[in-house]
Amino acid sequence: MxxxxxxxxxxxxxxxxxxxxxxxxxxxxxxxxxxxxxxxxxxxxxxxxxxxxxxxRRSTWRVDRCDWWSGCLNVLLTPARDVAIKYLDAAGATQTVEADLYHWERTKLGTVEIRFLAAFTSPAVKADTFNAVQLEIEAGFDEDPNQTGAGDDPELxxxxxxxxxxxxxxxxxxxxxxxxxxxxxxxxxxxxxxxxxxxxxxx
CATH class of the missing domain: 1.10.3230 (Hypothetical protein yqbg)
Known part of the structure; x- marks a missing residue:
């Protein structure tokens, strides 16, 4: 959700x-x-x-999952600006997946597509927890993209x-x-x- x-x-x-x-x-x-x-x-x-x-409006959204996924995960959110992936380890502590272990991109269908790279090893997550894996997605347009450093991205x-x-x-x-x-x-x-x-x- x-x-x-x-x-x-x-x-x-x-x-x-x-x-x-x-x-x-x-x-x-x-x-x-x-x-x-x-x-x-x-x-x-x-x-x-x-x-x-x-x-x-520029805002941050979260998708909660009970476990990791294989292949591509698509979330309807336009336009995406950045994606961070966090998880609860087996002890319940919040950890963050390094950004160089996954890739995300905007699609023509208005979704943000997220997939893990080969180096990702799916660490153990807290069992029976609906939000064991948490995707935080920043989205939204800029009134003045040059002020935020997004001036070279026409989609923003x-x-x-x-x-x-x-x-x-x-x-x-x-x-x-x-x-x-x-x-x-x-x-x-x-x-x-x-x-x-x-x-x-x-x-």
């Missing part, structure tokens, strides 16, 4: 900024609605992430279509915040829906 264990990016590191949204809704000249805009912006980022299966650049979908959604909710019916607030702009459809990672 894939679990979110840490959100690395804080509010100031949103992939779409409050300033961008304020400009989009023509509210750049006043700050009275900033708190509401931030709520809509965070909701829009999370909604686009849920509809596309993309990890829009925040997709322009995702940015536009977030702005459209947040703007729609902001402009219709006085809607009289709950159903009106659930309407997703057709253009935003189309953009999310193009970005969706199919399972």
């Amino acid at each position: 894939l679990k979110l264990i840490d959100v690395i990016a804080d509010e100031d590191d949103r992939p779409v900024t409050l300033e961008e949204l304020k400009k989009h809704v023509q509210a750049a000249d006043f700050s009275d609605d900033d708190s509401q805009l931030e709520i809509f912006l965070d909701a829009a980022i999370d909604f686009v992430a849920s509809q596309t299966a993309l990890t829009l 650049i925040f997709p322009p279509r995702a940015r536009q979908a977030v702005l459209m959604l947040a703007a729609s909710w902001y402009r219709n915040r006085e809607a009289s019916a709950e159903a009106e607030l659930k309407v997703v702009p057709l253009a935003a829906a189309a953009l999310m459809g193009q970005l969706r990672v199919y399972r």
Whole structure:
């Protein structure tokens, strides 16, 4: 099971900024609605992430296993940035697998593929434990890849279509915040829906 264990990016590191949204809704000249805009912006980022299966905010996820595996293990998480493998030894102490004993890569299907190299010897793990082996995967895009050293990796650049979908959604909710019916607030702009459809990672 894939679990979110840490959100690395804080509010100031949103992939779409409050300033961008304020400009989009023509509210750049006043700050009275900033708190509401931030709520809509965070909701829009999370909604686009849920509809596309993309990890829009930099975060760390964990996969727990009861034992080692052979061949390739695929985890749906896009885009992966780094993978660490830990395990509980027979005595229950946490150990870390050296990075040169396994290989990981992103696939065209939106997964991260992880496999052990020939030098790996599968050390004994704590018996009857659901999380005896723990994969920690850092994922997410960069607002400015040059600031994190990821500037040479185009797959980590925040997709322009995702940015536009977030702005459209947040703007729609902001402009219709006085809607009289709950159903009106659930309407997703057709253009935003189309953009999310193009970005969706199919399972």
